[in-house]
Amino acid sequence: MSESTGFFGRLKDKLGKTRTQLVDGVRRALGGGLGEEAFEEIEGVLIQADLGVDTTQSLIAFLRAAARLHHVGDTETLIGLLKEELARILEQGDHAATWDGGGGPHVTLIAGVNGSGKTTTAGKLAARLHREGKSVMLGAADTFRAAAAEQLTVWSERVGIPIVKHQEGADPAAVAFDATDAAVSRRVDCLLIDTAGRLHTKVNLMEEIRKIRRVVQKRIPSAPHEVLLVLDATTGQNGLQQARIFTEAIEVTGIVLTKLDGTAKGGIVVAIQQELGIPIKFIGVGESIDDLQPFNPREFIEALFSGG
């Protein structure tokens, strides 16, 4: 396993390169002045960070207008404008999770497509909350994938918190209900419910997760207080569709962007924030238990422009 130098450590290393990488690239392309090549270069950077054609084109259009308006003649100012605009987009909405259940347990539902990192996110989030002094419980509502409940059980043992689970193949909504019930009677602060990975295109599976949400709400009318969609940073343009359909089904309140410790930038979240207004709440930056961090728009933007 890699020793975790941490995302921010690596980020700072990258930041050194950032300025030089992009700015030099743009400068090379235009040799001092601000020409068409500068915009093309920026387009390339944004597309390759997975922001998508629409978002990229609207950002480029914004930059062209701003450059004309403010008589921008150098690339550094231009990139500064771009970063400000991105920050304006990403700072909208409520990024901070409150963990306030209003007297009862605060319930979080964790959803996403297969392989996005839901179970790991549930484990890491539990560790984080536990460390903050909250009493935490896990609910293993992924009854489909072989050994998923065992994987979550390992996490519950690592953190030292209780877990509610049924047998493999059991009704996930029943697990969710039992977990919510147990959270109420044991008066825990936070309940994290892990669900099975499901492709948003599978109607019956989306119906299943709707039902999970319903039964949780049946037990605690104000719950779930948080519905997190876990999204793999390597996801391309399909991420927008995932967010759209999951939100239609279960009212997603925030995105957890995982696997940012590779080379993927996760730029699709910009489109998700812009089009659907869903804020990013956490980012996953490594494999160790502490590698789930609250989302920081400015740092994310710097990383978007960093090389490699």
Place this chain on the structure above:
Amino acid sequence: MFESLSQKLENAFKNLRGQGKLTEKNMKEGLQLIRMALLEADVNYKVVKQFIADVTEAADGQRVIDSIRPDQQIVKIVHDELVKIMGGSNAPLITAEKAPTIIMLVGLQGQGKTTTAGKLAVHLKKKGRKPLLVGADVYRPAAIRQLEVIAGQAGVESFSLGEHANPVDICVMSRGEAQMRGCDTIILDTAGRLHVDDAMMAEVRQIQKAVTPHEILFVANAMTGQDAVNSAKQFHDNLPLTGVILTQMDGDARGGAAISLIQITGCPIKFVGTGEKLEALDAFHPQRMADQILGMGDIVSLVEQAQEHLDQDKAIKFAEKARKAEFNLEDFLEQMQQVKKMGSITDLIKKIPGMSQMMGPGADINEDELKYVEAMIYSMTLQERRKPKIINGTRRRRIADGSGTSVPDVNRLLKDFEKSKKMMKFLLKGGKSKKMLRGMPSFPGAR
């Protein structure tokens, strides 16, 4: 799969259509649309640049400008370029001259390696081979247990040394284990790893050196974005990859990563994962994939799948009946059960040309609803199934009660059935399908 890219390209050509002759100017507009469509489909930025340059070069000159149907000719050029990129022909799995054949699966976390290992095992078992599934992921909690469960479902042997063993040791020892158990193929399920994690990349190199697998397959998700090129390049630089498996093709991702992966690794895509069931692994055919990208559907692999699962005699009988519009609800039930053997209806629909476009993006069949349809038919007498016309109000109520549905449900089933009967008759007689398809009734169970 790829619907949206198909739609985009079709739209791009629609704009070309009706302009009479193709001018250099309007070709440029069309290519710009193709460029955007490819980028939206997650084909890598640099790959797209090259692709557009190639297509422009191929399309430039007399051939296109003088042609009568420029749109078709451009479709052909784009199609040929896509096929060229995706490789010439369908690439089979390598089999070692002397058993055991060793297949190693590698890739990032969450791509579906463990599930794919199970799918490969089922695929090989069907071909008469005896695979051994080897759990070498000692890092992800319960990954080995997951592989053991999958081996049980697949009905094949599995082997591991547990989560405290060294992955290299597990892989090396699997050889002797395979010999002892009479297994002719070893499938190594390695841990998911980041391409920038030097220690983990060193470990996978070590495994490769110790067991020298015949196949090293890079498992990647069809939803992957621009970063596909970076991870693929690192794995390619570290390991002698022999192929790619593209998973989660049953989502609605446009799957442009396929093109990037092939470009970067220089390896063919050997299989695609198309569903959650262990049977949902299809061979990859570049020609068909290009057809599919251009909206021509994947009819050939549908036929192949049908041949594998359907009872030929029954199918022929049904076709005859359908042509004469003689088929009844009994035949319909039988047909439904046959189709179910082929896997998810939703996946099948995606392979029928024009079908996914017709149903629109995000369209899906509710497989649960099919169960109700089945229940309703089961609640009918044999006579009713054979002559649906005799089902009057009283009978409808009885059928609804018997199947736990309502009278409107039964009404809808009977109405849809009559419509699809007419449609089938029409289609099988070779009518102008486009017109008919527009007015096509929903297949019972379709949303």
